[in-house]
Amino acid sequence: MPRKPTERSKVGAVKSARDRVMFRGAxxxxxxxxxxxxxxxxxxxxxxxWLKDGLVIFERGSRAGFGKFGQYLITANTTAAYTLDPFRExxxxxxxxRDDLRLDTEDPIMEEIRALxxxxxxxxxxxxxxxxxxxxxxxxxxxxxxxxCFLERIxxxxxSRWLPNTTVESLQLHDAADVGSxxxxxxxxxxxxxxxxxxxxxxxxxxxxxxMPSLSAHLNAKLRSSDYIQRxxxxxxxxxxxxxxxxxxxxxxxxxxxxxxxxxxxxxxLGDGVSVEILHRDVIRVYYDSVADAEAAGYEVNPASVxxxxxxxxxxxxxxxxxxxxxxxxxxxxxxxxxxxxxGVGLPTEAKF
Numbered sequence: 001m002p003r004k005p006t007e008r009s010k011v012g013a014v015k016s017a018r019d020r021v022m023f024r025g026a027x028x029x030x031x032x033x034x035x036x037x038x039x040x041x042x043x044x045x046x047x048x049x050w051l052k053d054g055l056v057i058f059e060r061g062s063r064a065g066f067g068k069f070g071q072y073l074i075t076a077n078t079t080a081a082y083t084l085d086p087f088r089e090x091x092x093x094x095x096x097x098r099d100d101l102r103l104d105t106e107d108p109i110m111e112e113i114r115a116l117x118x119x120x121x122x123x124x125x126x127x128x129x130x131x132x133x134x135x136x137x138x139x140x141x142x143x144x145x146x147x148x149c150f151l152e153r154i155x156x157x158x159x160s161r162w163l164p165n166t167t168v169e170s171l172q173l174h175d176a177a178d179v180g181s182x183x184x185x186x187x188x189x190x191x192x193x194x195x196x197x198x199x200x201x202x203x204x205x206x207x208x209x210x211x212m213p214s215l216s217a218h219l220n221a222k223l224r225s226s227d228y229i230q231r232x233x234x235x236x237x238x239x240x241x242x243x244x245x246x247x248x249x250x251x252x253x254x255x256x257x258x259x260x261x262x263x264x265x266x267x268x269x270l271g272d273g274v275s276v277e278i279l280h281r282d283v284i285r286v287y288y289d290s291v292a293d294a295e296a297a298g299y300e301v302n303p304a305s306v307x308x309x310x311x312x313x314x315x316x317x318x319x320x321x322x323x324x325x326x327x328x329x330x331x332x333x334x335x336x337x338x339x340x341x342x343x344g345v346g347l348p349t350e351a352k353f
Contacts, residue, residue, distance in 0.1 A: 028204050029059065029206040051154060072140075073269075074136055087110065118145045168186070224238075250277070
């Protein structure tokens with residue numbers, strides 16, 4: 001179960017920051033990306049100084065560290081072993097990670113993190129094999145527990161603040177002609193109260209939102225983002241449509257990892273009642289550990305897609321297991337509910353809305 005906020009962490013959830021108008025730093029958004037800098041500071045032994053100098057954290061929601069991770073229904077794209085690398089003791093890190101990530105001055109909070117229930121769960125997964133992955137929900141719950149550790153330290157610092165349910169509305173340099181001048185942060189709480197504080201530096205960790213195209217009313221009613229579909233609320237809607245009208249045909253626009261993870265989720269959750277077409281413009285990029293692995297799988301390797309350092313194929317943009325197996329099943333003809341349709345300017349497509 002995720003770590004629950006303690007009384008000490010609640011003390012830091014103040015509604016006003018007027019008792020301190022200038023902070024050394026500010027973090028806007030406290031999902032996993034917002035937690036990351038605190039982990040880095042703890043590894044470098046700089047956490048106490050940062051909190052003493054003054055750090056203010058803004059979060060639009062009420063949950064620290066969780067972000068969107070815990071809402072997704074899919075398996076993570078990152079292995080459990082690699083996810084834990086920034087938190088492990090130096091001698092436990094997997095090969096290839098920087099040896100200087102942990103210093104002798106590491107903050108004791110790192111030992112507290114390594115004792116968390118969710119850390120131990122992911123550690124057990126990592127011991128099952130180097131390629132074993134957890135779910136995004138598990139990663140979100142781990143990030144939430146890590147965030148609670150830091151909130152306790154923030155509350156005890158007396159000089160840093162945690163502001164949940166607070167939306168940042170604007171950022172403005174005190175002196176527009178001096179990029180090194182402090183930043184004025186204007187925000188509003190959930191109950192409508194306004195507050196204004198300053199920080200010498202600001203980290204934006206607000207995540208991203210899909211930009212949906214504006215089409216006809218008929219098509220807009222049928223459009224959903226992959227971000228929405230891969231969360232519980234989106235999948236519940238699709239299941240409702242399936243129950244209401246029987247078989248469902250879905251066109252997925254794009255051939256990247258999110259297209260495949262969304263398609264796999266639809267097939268797994270909806271069974272034989274759904275058929276999916278992935279409409280893609282370019283060659284589908286697939287990740288392999290090496291050129292030899294790619295060639296053994298029958299994948300045509302573009303030399304430009306091979307990483308000069310690791311030798312991996314499509315190291316960053318390629319689809320990875322478990323959705324890579326879905327791609328291979330379609331090519332082998334063992335998955336008939338999904339097919340690929342190559343589209344582009346001047347190229348016809350058989351897909352019908």
